[in-house]
Amino acid sequence: MRFKDVVKVTKVETKEYGRGRNKGEFQIVTCEGTFWSGNASIFPEDDSQYLEKGEYEIEFYLRVSESGGKYYINPVIIPESVKEK
Numbered sequence: 001m002r003f004k005d006v007v008k009v010t011k012v013e014t015k016e017y018g019r020g021r022n023k024g025e026f027q028i029v030t031c032e033g034t035f036w037s038g039n040a041s042i043f044p045e046d047d048s049q050y051l052e053k054g055e056y057e058i059e060f061y062l063r064v065s066e067s068g069g070k071y072y073i074n075p076v077i078i079p080e081s082v083k084e085k
Helices: none
Strands: 002-017 024-033 037-042 054-067 070-077
Touching: none
Parallel strands: 037 070
Antiparallel strands: 002 024, 002 054, 024 037, 054 070
């Protein structure tokens, strides 16, 4: 299920994941929106999809993960859907 929202990005952090061939970068962004406020992840596929501070119209989905018997809900932004406001 996908959700749309208009968010204001207030903080951006770029990190690396993986090793070998499965290596890449992702961003953790702190955003304030009408539906979601908090941290979200984005896995940019090219340089134009990296986010900076500002306002964006985004589409995202919720990913459920489990760690140590606890479940977490983390939003993941769909890179192709990002439009600057």
